[in-house]
Amino acid sequence: MVLPNSRFGFYTRKKKSKKALWAAGIVFVLGAVFLTLALTGVFRSSGEENSGLPPVPEETLASLWEKLNYEELNRRCEEILSRNPLDIEALSYNGFAYFYRGVGQFSMEERLNLINLSIANLRKALIHEPNPLTGSLQFILGKAYYLKGRYYYDLAIKYLELSLASGYQGDDTYEYLGLSYTALDMPEKSAQYYLRALENASGAAGDGRHSDTLYLSLAQAYLQLDKNAEAEDCLNQVMDLTQDQGVEEKSRFLLGRIYTGRGDIAGAETQYRLILEKNASAADAHYYLGEIYETQGDGARARYEWRKAVEIDPYHYGARLKLYG
Numbered sequence: 001m002v003l004p005n006s007r008f009g010f011y012t013r014k015k016k017s018k019k020a021l022w023a024a025g026i027v028f029v030l031g032a033v034f035l036t037l038a039l040t041g042v043f044r045s046s047g048e049e050n051s052g053l054p055p056v057p058e059e060t061l062a063s064l065w066e067k068l069n070y071e072e073l074n075r076r077c078e079e080i081l082s083r084n085p086l087d088i089e090a091l092s093y094n095g096f097a098y099f100y101r102g103v104g105q106f107s108m109e110e111r112l113n114l115i116n117l118s119i120a121n122l123r124k125a126l127i128h129e130p131n132p133l134t135g136s137l138q139f140i141l142g143k144a145y146y147l148k149g150r151y152y153y154d155l156a157i158k159y160l161e162l163s164l165a166s167g168y169q170g171d172d173t174y175e176y177l178g179l180s181y182t183a184l185d186m187p188e189k190s191a192q193y194y195l196r197a198l199e200n201a202s203g204a205a206g207d208g209r210h211s212d213t214l215y216l217s218l219a220q221a222y223l224q225l226d227k228n229a230e231a232e233d234c235l236n237q238v239m240d241l242t243q244d245q246g247v248e249e250k251s252r253f254l255l256g257r258i259y260t261g262r263g264d265i266a267g268a269e270t271q272y273r274l275i276l277e278k279n280a281s282a283a284d285a286h287y288y289l290g291e292i293y294e295t296q297g298d299g300a301r302a303r304y305e306w307r308k309a310v311e312i313d314p315y316h317y318g319a320r321l322k323l324y325g
Helices: 018-051 061-066 070-083 088-103 108-125 134-147 150-165 173-183 187-202 211-224 228-241 245-261 265-278 283-295 299-312 317-324
Strands: 002-005 009-012
Touching (some): 061 070, 061 088, 070 088, 088 134, 108 134, 134 150, 134 173, 150 173, 173 187, 173 211, 211 228, 245 265, 245 283, 283 299, 283 317, 299 317
Antiparallel strands (some): 002 009
């Protein structure tokens, strides 16, 4: 029997059960969802077929490496390694990319974090035998250990020398070996590698880059070995090559030391005056000038130079000791 209803017009006396209503609602919702998914798939498929464009291939790891896109390279490599933790290509590129991202960081914390990730990946990549990338992996691993600091210089030397034994020579392999041996206070070995680095820089394939700093490092090694004549020759080479004021200043200080040691007081004074011409704030130059005048018995000039040193650097130990000690 149908009864009138002031709101909807009419309704039946017999009502459906709540369970029946819920079931009907669920069927309706599921039907709507499936219909939407089906239509979406049809339209997407139709759009792809009618676009006339082939799917864009994903860039290779080698391509990302050539573009220096290190962050994306690390992201892709980590994806691959999540599926295959010992994929040699992904481990190698991942280690290389983390290294070059690390050297570009100003924050020591961020740098060390990336360098540590580089080392972890490179060492895993070296597990694979045979590996055509062994030499280059050892080379980057050696440089990574050097950047970790004083407690890792022995490992830097180990892997850099292994890379040479594997037949791989980087542009700065010899330089990093020289720096590592210098840090370990082994001047004879460091001089040997600085010489080889200079030969490499000036050879047919070299372009002479960084030769001024290499000559300066070699001079410092020679001075440790008491080879003052060889050190002086290297420092004169620096004067001919460098356009870096800091490198020039360090070299002139060393020349002043050499000249003073052999009694060439005028030569030493000239070097310190040349330093002050370009850097009036060089407190050490005033200090050493004071020492020169002291040896000549000119106490007034000596004290003047030491006072100048203290004016520039109130905590200059040597000058304060001379004035107030």
